Amino acid sequence: MELFLHQVLAGLATGGIYACMALAVVMIYQAIDHLNFAQGEMAMFSTFIAWQLIQWGIPYWLAFGLTIVISFAAGVVIERVVLKPIHDAPILSHVVAFIALLAILNSSAGFLWDWTIKSFASPFGSGQFLGQNLLSKHDAGMIGVTILMLVALYLFFRHTRIGLAMRAAAANPESARLAGIRVGWMNALGWGMAAAIGAVAGMLIAPVVFLEPNMMLSILLYGFAGAVVGGLTSPGGAVFGGFSVGVIENLAGTYIPVVGREMKLSIALCIIVAVLCVKPSGLFGRPVVTRV
Amino acid sequence: MTMHGPATAKAVQAPVGEIGGIPLPTWRWILIGGGLVILAVIPFVTKNFYIFQITLALIYAIAILGLNLLTGFNGQFSLGHSAFYAIGAYTAAIMMENMGIHYAWTLPAAAIVCFVFGFLFGLPALRLEGIYLALATFALAIAIPQVLKSSVVEHWTGGVQGIVIIKPDAPFGLPLNSDQWLYLFTVLTAIVMYVCAANLVKSRTGRALIAIRDHPVAASAMGINVSLYKSLTFGVSALYTGVAGALGAIAIAFVAPDSFTFSLAVALFVGLVVGGVASIPGTIVGGFFVLFVPNIAEHFSKGLAGAVYGIILLLIIFVMPMGAAGLGRLITGKLMKQGR
Numbered sequence: 322m323e324l325f326l327h328q329v330l331a332g333l334a335t336g337g338i339y340a341c342m343a344l345a346v347v348m349i350y351q352a353i354d355h356l357n358f359a360q361g362e363m364a365m366f367s368t369f370i371a372w373q374l375i376q377w378g379i380p381y382w383l384a385f386g387l388t389i390v391i392s393f394a395a396g397v398v399i400e401r402v403v404l405k406p407i408h409d410a411p412i413l414s415h416v417v418a419f420i421a422l423l424a425i426l427n428s429s430a431g432f433l434w435d436w437t438i439k440s441f442a443s444p445f446g447s448g449q450f451l452g453q454n455l456l457s458k459h460d461a462g463m464i465g466v467t468i469l470m471l472v473a474l475y476l477f478f479r480h481t482r483i484g485l486a487m488r489a490a491a492a493n494p495e496s497a498r499l500a501g502i503r504v505g506w507m508n509a510l511g512w513g514m515a516a517a518i519g520a521v522a523g524m525l526i527a528p529v530v531f532l533e534p535n536m537m538l539s540i541l542l543y544g545f546a547g548a549v550v551g552g553l554t555s556p557g558g559a560v561f562g563g564f565s566v567g568v569i570e571n572l573a574g575t576y577i578p579v580v581g582r583e584m585k586l587s588i589a590l591c592i593i594v595a596v597l598c599v600k601p602s603g604l605f606g607r608p609v610v611t612r613v
Numbered sequence: 614m615t616m617h618g619p620a621t622a623k624a625v626q627a628p629v630g631e632i633g634g635i636p637l638p639t640w641r642w643i644l645i646g647g648g649l650v651i652l653a654v655i656p657f658v659t660k661n662f663y664i665f666q667i668t669l670a671l672i673y674a675i676a677i678l679g680l681n682l683l684t685g686f687n688g689q690f691s692l693g694h695s696a697f698y699a700i701g702a703y704t705a706a707i708m709m710e711n712m713g714i715h716y717a718w719t720l721p722a723a724a725i726v727c728f729v730f731g732f733l734f735g736l737p738a739l740r741l742e743g744i745y746l747a748l749a750t751f752a753l754a755i756a757i758p759q760v761l762k763s764s765v766v767e768h769w770t771g772g773v774q775g776i777v778i779i780k781p782d783a784p785f786g787l788p789l790n791s792d793q794w795l796y797l798f799t800v801l802t803a804i805v806m807y808v809c810a811a812n813l814v815k816s817r818t819g820r821a822l823i824a825i826r827d828h829p830v831a832a833s834a835m836g837i838n839v840s841l842y843k844s845l846t847f848g849v850s851a852l853y854t855g856v857a858g859a860l861g862a863i864a865i866a867f868v869a870p871d872s873f874t875f876s877l878a879v880a881l882f883v884g885l886v887v888g889g890v891a892s893i894p895g896t897i898v899g900g901f902f903v904l905f906v907p908n909i910a911e912h913f914s915k916g917l918a919g920a921v922y923g924i925i926l927l928l929i930i931f932v933m934p935m936g937a938a939g940l941g942r943l944i945t946g947k948l949m950k951q952g953r
Contacts, residue, residue, distance in 0.1 A: 410934030417886045421926035428919025549748045587759045590752030
């Protein structure tokens with residue numbers, strides 16, 4: 322039982338990372354109706370910016386805020402420069418553009434800041450949370466910030482005019498445009514917000530996995546998995562999905578003998594596929610209904 | 614995810630236009646003939662290294678053709694074709710190394726194994742669409758290298774080390790070195806595969822596939838068994854990619870789990886889009902792109918190779934959002950108008 326509890330909590334701690342990323346994934350999915358493969362690299366690049374600011378002697382929380390602002394602007398610029406011109410291209414071309422962005426960001430981060438592993442400070446300090454030995458202070462802080470972001474996003478999308486306009490622009494661009502919403506700018510705003518959330522996720526994750534250009538590749542995979550399990554239309558579901566992916570991965574690695582450490586990712590993904598086969602639009606997602 | 618490609622028009626009788634007084638179908642045969650002549654001449658006029666590279670490009674082209682049958686013609690999105698490629702490659706390697714079977718027999722074997730595997734994977738995938746299907750196939754792509762490395766199958770797969778196989782020599786005492794022979798062997802296989810794919814797409818079955826992509830409900834109302842066709846397409850698509858994998862294993866003479874990671878699946882997908890979704894000749898462009906463009910990018914700048922690759926990719930998407938095939942259609946259209 323001790324082992325079980327420990328594994329669950331360890332799973333929750335890593336799950337917090339995935340939940341952060343899953344939230345960013347769902348955010349952009351809500352805003353642009355696509356999965357963004359470059360999301361992880363955008364977060365990584367933002368984290369490097371924060372690292373550079375801190376290296377220049379700027380205090381942590383100021384650097385934190387500045388990074389969010391810079392990332393937001395960069396997200397808007399990327400949408401305007403890269404994605405707006407190919408707005409009418411087929412969806413598969415969009416996916417290729419995301420892959421191109423991924424390659425560009427990854428390679429230029431390696432070029433600017435080189436490929437060595439860097440440590441990144443945690444704002445919550447080191448040591449264990451509330452004196453017990455299961456969850457570190459940073460893990461607890463990370464889970465807290467994730468939940469805080471979730472609440473803020475919920476309020477933004479439910480209770481502000483601009484949040485409503487963004488949802489409308491993603492759900493039905495033509496009608497939204499007829500209603501006077503500037504759909505193009507809503508997309509750009511969505512990109513900016515996704516980049517900002519990604520930046521927060523990156524800065525929270527970096528103290529755990531260390532900072533390097535490839536740090537986000539595997540995390541993004543788990544983030545996608547979490548987002549899809551929870552349902553791409555539901556931010557709360559995505560956070561739940563992220564946590565459950567972390568827990569499932571840990572439990573499968575511990576309790577299924579053949580699996581061991583080497584295959585726990587495969588098992589987690591298999592379970593996810595199984596979930597999808599039963600509930601094709603995720604646990605909390607709305608099923609897509611199309612008119613024939 | 615529904616994809617409305619211009620290839621829909623292709624399934625209907627192509628309008629007979631002409632350029633420079635020669636009707637389009639004749640032009641098509643001229644281009645195919647010219648391409649075959651070039652393919653036949655290449656091994657005797659270039660260095661072994663280039664022959665080897667072109668062999669690989671053709672192998673990628675076959676793999677992309679497999680993906681195109683699934684994604685382009687049937688509208689099922691896959692990020693997991695590296696898995697089928699790996700299964701084909703390992704089937705060939707295990708048969709040659711552990712069982713001492715002649716390499717030519719590994720291709721049909723890889724085809725059957727991959728077809729069965731693809732068909733079985735296609736069954737649960739029936740319930741998934743678009744992004745959810747992408748995630749399921751993606752899980753497959755991630756799982757396969759780990760499964761190949763695991764201790765359960767290590768005896769057969771050689772674990773992380775992989776399997777080294779011996780490059781076959783030219784048979785019947787032909788005066789060719791092994792690179793030249795493998796090239797010709799690949800070209801012959803590719804021709805068979807392409808002819809089959811072209812016929813498949815033009816047939817009644819092919820029209821059914823396209824109908825399912827464009828409107829599943831209407832397709833089933835027309836009496837098409839949507840689930841059966843979708844799983845069969847998954848099987849056939851896996852078959853193509855598996856044969857490419859087997860050829861790749863023979864040509865490189867080595868298989869290891871880390872050659873078949875998710876990045877291979879992404880490369881195949883990029884090749885598909887660059888070549889043109891739902892275009893059969895486009896897959897050849899895709900194959901060459903996948904092999905050569907990363908090298909060209911590295912040539913520009915070692916440190917920024919990835920960035921250069923990304924920028925080339927973005928430019929291509931900007932210039933020809935429909936891929937090489939779209940550009941081809943645009944040019945033929947322009948030329949036809951000028952002739953009038």
